[in-house]
Amino acid sequence: MIPGFLDFDELRHGGSLYLITDDVASPATFLLHRAIHASLKKASGNRCVIVSSEDISYWKAIAIRSGVNLDDCQRSGTLNFVDCFDALSLPSKPFVLSQNEHDLSLSLLFRRIEECLAAHTTGTPFIVIDDVASLEWTGLSPTEVSRFVRALVSLARRFDATIIARQHVLGSPTPNLATRILLELCTVHVEVLPLATGRSGAVTGEIAIHRGHAAGRDQELKVVPRSRAVQYKLSDHSALFFQRGTGAGIL
Amino acid sequence: SFKRKLPSSTTSYPGTRPCPSAPSILISSSGIPSLDDVLGGGIPLSHSLLVLSPDSYSAYASLVHKYFIAQGLINSHQVCVVDPHAKQLVDSCMWVRGTLGPSSSIADDEQEADRGDKIKIAWRYESMRQFETTVSHSQAEEEYCRPFELTQQIPPHIVDKVSESGQLSLIWYHSTQGISRLQSILQRIDDVLSRTRAEHSKATTVPPVRISIPSLASPHWGDLDPSTILRFLQSLKRLLRQYSFACAMISLPAHLSRDSVEEGWIRKLAWLSDSCVSFAAFSGDPSLEDLFPRHHGLFHIHRLPTPHSLVPPSDRFSQLRGIANSANGGGGENNLAFKSTRKRLVIETLHLDVDGGISERRT
Numbered sequence: 001m002i003p004g005f006l007d008f009d010e011l012r013h014g015g016s017l018y019l020i021t022d023d024v025a026s027p028a029t030f031l032l033h034r035a036i037h038a039s040l041k042k043a044s045g046n047r048c049v050i051v052s053s054e055d056i057s058y059w060k061a062i063a064i065r066s067g068v069n070l071d072d073c074q075r076s077g078t079l080n081f082v083d084c085f086d087a088l089s090l091p092s093k094p095f096v097l098s099q100n101e102h103d104l105s106l107s108l109l110f111r112r113i114e115e116c117l118a119a120h121t122t123g124t125p126f127i128v129i130d131d132v133a134s135l136e137w138t139g140l141s142p143t144e145v146s147r148f149v150r151a152l153v154s155l156a157r158r159f160d161a162t163i164i165a166r167q168h169v170l171g172s173p174t175p176n177l178a179t180r181i182l183l184e185l186c187t188v189h190v191e192v193l194p195l196a197t198g199r200s201g202a203v204t205g206e207i208a209i210h211r212g213h214a215a216g217r218d219q220e221l222k223v224v225p226r227s228r229a230v231q232y233k234l235s236d237h238s239a240l241f242f243q244r245g246t247g248a249g250i251l
Numbered sequence: 252s253f254k255r256k257l258p259s260s261t262t263s264y265p266g267t268r269p270c271p272s273a274p275s276i277l278i279s280s281s282g283i284p285s286l287d288d289v290l291g292g293g294i295p296l297s298h299s300l301l302v303l304s305p306d307s308y309s310a311y312a313s314l315v316h317k318y319f320i321a322q323g324l325i326n327s328h329q330v331c332v333v334d335p336h337a338k339q340l341v342d343s344c345m346w347v348r349g350t351l352g353p354s355s356s357i358a359d360d361e362q363e364a365d366r367g368d369k370i371k372i373a374w375r376y377e378s379m380r381q382f383e384t385t386v387s388h389s390q391a392e393e394e395y396c397r398p399f400e401l402t403q404q405i406p407p408h409i410v411d412k413v414s415e416s417g418q419l420s421l422i423w424y425h426s427t428q429g430i431s432r433l434q435s436i437l438q439r440i441d442d443v444l445s446r447t448r449a450e451h452s453k454a455t456t457v458p459p460v461r462i463s464i465p466s467l468a469s470p471h472w473g474d475l476d477p478s479t480i481l482r483f484l485q486s487l488k489r490l491l492r493q494y495s496f497a498c499a500m501i502s503l504p505a506h507l508s509r510d511s512v513e514e515g516w517i518r519k520l521a522w523l524s525d526s527c528v529s530f531a532a533f534s535g536d537p538s539l540e541d542l543f544p545r546h547h548g549l550f551h552i553h554r555l556p557t558p559h560s561l562v563p564p565s566d567r568f569s570q571l572r573g574i575a576n577s578a579n580g581g582g583g584e585n586n587l588a589f590k591s592t593r594k595r596l597v598i599e600t601l602h603l604d605v606d607g608g609i610s611e612r613r614t
Contacts, residue, residue: 024518058559
């Protein structure tokens with residue numbers, strides 16, 4: 001097992017963006033949960049803002065298995081949950097499917113995130129964006145999504161916050177506009193990959209870590225190239241990480 | 252064989268049981284035992300299942316929906332079918348044999364193949380159990396997943412009875428088009444679910460509600476672009492989260508069940524549904540029919556349900572997928588295929604025959 005791998009203990013702040021890309025065969029949901037739980041378990045007063053189109057009950061159910069009670073965190077103000085789906089829907093039309101550009105707008109979502117960050121001034125803020133890709137898939141223009149991403153990074157710099165954003169990739173050799181923007185702005189790019197040989201019982205997937213364009217000359221950043229990707233195996237609420245070929249000793 | 256242990260305090264409606272990896276979530280049978288196995292026991296309530304059938308010359312997705320509807324009707328679940336031809340679909344559903352006594356679950360065409368193979372087996376192997384390629388339908392499981400037969404059709408008086416009682420709802424809006432129709436359908440589903448919850452607010456259990464959308468975005472639905480379809484799937488998924496007693500099965504027409512729609516289309520569908528599988532029939536590819544003569548198509552898993560868990564229950568409990576058995580040895584997942592016999596639709600493990608086959612001799 002690799003101790004301290006992706007335990008999100010030493011995150012860079014000041015608007016740093018950690019980009020996590022994944023595939024439907026190897027979802028990176030576990031990494032988002034890992035980051036949130038690590039942040040909320042610290043006694044140093046971190047504040048977490050989760051932006052997700054998934055219902056909060058799912059986040060709570062996973063968290064409670066790791067000993068983190070999100071209800072308590074919400075009550076104490078260390079956690080804010082921004083429902084992406086509700087923010088993009090009109091109050092009178094909860095399931096609006098209109099193609100009218102005025103019906104769907106990321107401005108309201110952005111304002112809600114800004115309000116959450118401004119509500120508390122103590123503690124280190126930490127923003128988790130569950131799914132950027134589906135914003136574009138469900139009707140928003142690539143330009144608006146990329147503007148939203150840039151605005152969010154700027155907002156994070158203003159509040160000295162860290163952003164962890166998940167972007168689904170579709171297997172195309174050419175990333176779309178939102179992905180290109182994210183790659184350009186990120187400090188760290190964590191790539192969660194399925195096994196090339198298909199699903200296995202012993203190994204769930206692999207993780208590679210790349211230096212982002214915004215990392216500059218940060219020598220402390222540890223990269224893990226694809227050729228030496230770390231493998232992981234999931235349980236119901238956590239993950240084990242190990243080097244290739246060492247799985248038998250761990251599992 | 253694997254046997255699930257149920258908590259003693261479990262109170263679940265007939266035709267449902269607690270999810271093996273998340274007991275707070277109930278699962279319900281799809282009507283097909285092998286599909287239930289692949290999903291990890293059944294379709295989790297408050298989740299959606301997208302069933303794709305990319306072959307234009309077959310209707311396996313429609314067949315799966317008939318199982319889903321029949322399973323709901325026979326277990327007194329509430330069933331909503333959203334389709335302009337919903338009545339015809341329900342009328343053609345399969346049903347169980349008249350008497351639910353012990354009966355052979357092996358179809359006649361399967362039995363004939365077995366008799367033919369027996370002649371060729373050497374005497375020293377006769378006592379060995381035959382290699383099993385699918386899950387069997389045990390009598391103990393019949394309460395959960397009823398033994399439907401394709402040779403039996405749902406009696407008309409049952410269809411009339413469930414229609415009059417309100418157990419079966421057929422939903423369609425002829426006067427609206429496109430996006431407005433989708434919105435009306437979602438609103439109607441929300442109304443049905445909220446009414447069901449209100450009617451059973453003082454009961455210990457709420458009857459499950461099954462929503463079947465057998466042909467979303469077919470030509471009858473009007474012009475719907477891909478982003479609207481994806482938004483609908485996402486909205487339905489969110490709607491189901493609000494109701495712990497409902498589940499949905501959705502299918503798309505063949506031309507929307509392929510990756511050729513747009514870049515990464517199947518992946519997008521899988522992300523915006525809770526689970527996504529496809530029945531890729533061989534009808535359009537004669538070479539595959541010759542290569543796999545015992546099957547009618549390949550079964551692909553794009554996404555599996557993960558109710559309140561990071562790992563799909565299927566990884567631990569599915570016999571067909573074989574991942575649980577290979578966990579220690581590091582083996583891979585089984586390839587799966589399906590076939591429709593005279594009596595049932597079955598998903599099986601797919602194995603290549605011995606080169607040359609057992610009936611051929613090559614020198």
